[in-house]
Each structure stands twice: as C-alpha cells, then as structure tokens.
Amino acid sequence: MVATEADALRGLIDEAMAERDRGELNKKNKITIVAWDGHLDRVWPTLILATTAAASGMEVSVFFTFWGLFALVKPEKRGTGKDWMTKALSAMNPAAMKRAKLSRYNFGGMGPWMLGKVAKRYKTPHPTELLELAQEMGVRLLPCQMTMDLMGVSKDDLIDGLGEPIGAATALLEMKESAIQLFI
Amino acid sequence: MDVITRTVDARGQSCPGPLVTLARALVSAERGDLLELLATDPGSKSDVPSWSKLTGNELLDAGEDAGTFRYVVRKA
Numbered sequence: 001m002v003a004t005e006a007d008a009l010r011g012l013i014d015e016a017m018a019e020r021d022r023g024e025l026n027k028k029n030k031i032t033i034v035a036w037d038g039h040l041d042r043v044w045p046t047l048i049l050a051t052t053a054a055a056s057g058m059e060v061s062v063f064f065t066f067w068g069l070f071a072l073v074k075p076e077k078r079g080t081g082k083d084w085m086t087k088a089l090s091a092m093n094p095a096a097m098k099r100a101k102l103s104r105y106n107f108g109g110m111g112p113w114m115l116g117k118v119a120k121r122y123k124t125p126h127p128t129e130l131l132e133l134a135q136e137m138g139v140r141l142l143p144c145q146m147t148m149d150l151m152g153v154s155k156d157d158l159i160d161g162l163g164e165p166i167g168a169a170t171a172l173l174e175m176k177e178s179a180i181q182l183f184i
Numbered sequence: 185m186d187v188i189t190r191t192v193d194a195r196g197q198s199c200p201g202p203l204v205t206l207a208r209a210l211v212s213a214e215r216g217d218l219l220e221l222l223a224t225d226p227g228s229k230s231d232v233p234s235w236s237k238l239t240g241n242e243l244l245d246a247g248e249d250a251g252t253f254r255y256v257v258r259k260a
Contacts, residue, residue, distance in 0.1 A: 055207035056238040124198040
C-alpha cells in the first residue's frame with residue numbers, strides 16, 4: 001500500500017518536472033519589456049537593457065503602453081490628441097523622449113537638464129540616441145493600439161520604423177515566449 | 185600564438201556603449217576571430233564576462249593597464 005502511494009507520488013512529481021521542462025523549452029532567447037512609464041528615469045534604463053540585450057544576441061521586444069507610448073512620439077510633435085480631452089491630456093504630459101520629465105527631482109526641467117549634462121560628460125547615450133540605436137539593432141518597438149485609441153495618438157504622431165501596433169494578447173504572447181519579462 | 189583579428193576601441197564610452205560597439209564589430213567578424221576590446225568604463229569588468237556567458241563568445245583574456253581595460257574575445 002505504502003509502495004503504491006509512493007509510486008503515485010513519484011509519478012506526479014515526474015509529470016510536473018516534465019511539464020516544467022516543456023515550459024522552459026518554449027522560452028526563446030528573448031526578452032520582452034513592457035514600457036508603461038514615460039518618465040526619463042524609467043525609459044532610460046528600459047532602453048539600456050533593450051540595447052544591451054540586443055548586443056548580447058537576444059531577441060528584444062518593447063511594448064509601449066499608457067504613458068510609455070509618449071516616448072515614441074516624434075520629437076517635432078508638440079502635442080497629440082483628437083479632441084479637447086485627449087489634447088488636454090497630451091498638454092499635461094510631455095510628448096517625445098527629448099522632453100521627458102524625471103519622476104522625481106524634476107524641478108521644472110532643471111533635473112533632466114543636469115542629468116543630460118552629466119550623461120554627456122560620461123558619454124552615456126541619451127534615451128533619444130538609445131531609441132535610434134535600439135532600432136538599428138533590430139529591437140522591436142511595439143506601440144499599444146489601445147493606448148493610441150484612448151489617448152488619440154495616430155500612427156503619424158509616432159516615429160518611423162516601429163512595429164505594427166499590438167494589443168494585450170499579442171503582448172502576452174511576446175512575454176510568454178520570452179525567457180525574461182519586465183514591466184517598467 | 186593567437187593573432188588579434190581586430191581591435192575595438194570603446195575607450196571613453198559608458199554603458200551600454202562598449203558592448204554595443206563590440207557586438208557591432210562582431211557582426212562583420214568570422215567564427216574563431218579574436219577581437220580585442222579596449223574600454224575605460226569600469227562597468228565593463230562585470231559586463232564583458234556576463235556578455236560572454238549570454239552570447240557564448242569565449243572571453244580569453246581580461247586585464248587592466250593604466251585605467252584601460254583590455255578584453256580578448258573569440259567569436260563563437
């Protein structure tokens with residue numbers, strides 16, 4: 001009796017281990033990052049990780065949703081929006097990476113300005129350059145379709161060379177097949 | 185004695201500069217080529233070995249001389 005119970009337990013463990021191994025096999029040498037926050041001090045590390053992963057031979061997808069989407073707005077666009085509400089939202093939220101604020105110590109733009117100066121001194125590429133670098137290195141930059149609709153952002157508002165806008169299910173699929181998933 | 189195929193100068197660059205420069209140089213290299221990376225970023229001390237593990241390109245040598253870090257990598 002005891003032996004059969006132990007066998008049954010062993011069977012269950014083997015099954016669970018096999019399932020785990022199958023799961024590992026489904027994961028590619030890939031990283032998917034959800035870029036939710038548009039602040040300079042969030043998008044910066046996001047893009048450093050994305051470009052470094054690409055340089056390390058990984059497949060990289062970055063899904064830009066909610067405030068993160070505004071990092072992909074063309075620098076020459078001062079604002080986005082289709083009606084007064086989405087225009088007002090855009091006025092409160094800086095579009096394009098070069099106008100991004102810091103999440104803390106912004107001091108009316110003094111913070112980002114100083115950080116930019118220091119970065120230049122240490123030859124740390126600014127997110128604007130990292131965005132270009134990421135594109136050159138084949139990082140897939142994926143805008144969130146739902147955010148585009150909600151915030152009234154058109155494809156014309158966004159920089160060139162992006163992937164097709166995607167939804168939550170596609171973002172989940174990207175994450176499911178990745179060995180690393182991050183939400184920043 | 186193995187011969188360095190190419191020297192990649194990433195001195196003065198900061199994260200993620202050196203690795204990106206090295207990865208780019210590697211694209212045009214042949215399998216088995218030895219690439220020498222020169223960097224001044226202290227972060228490269230941990231990053232180059234990690235990158236080697238991630239990519240499978242073998243790190244043959246790592247050293248420092250007068251503030252310059254030197255790495256030799258064999259393309260896998």
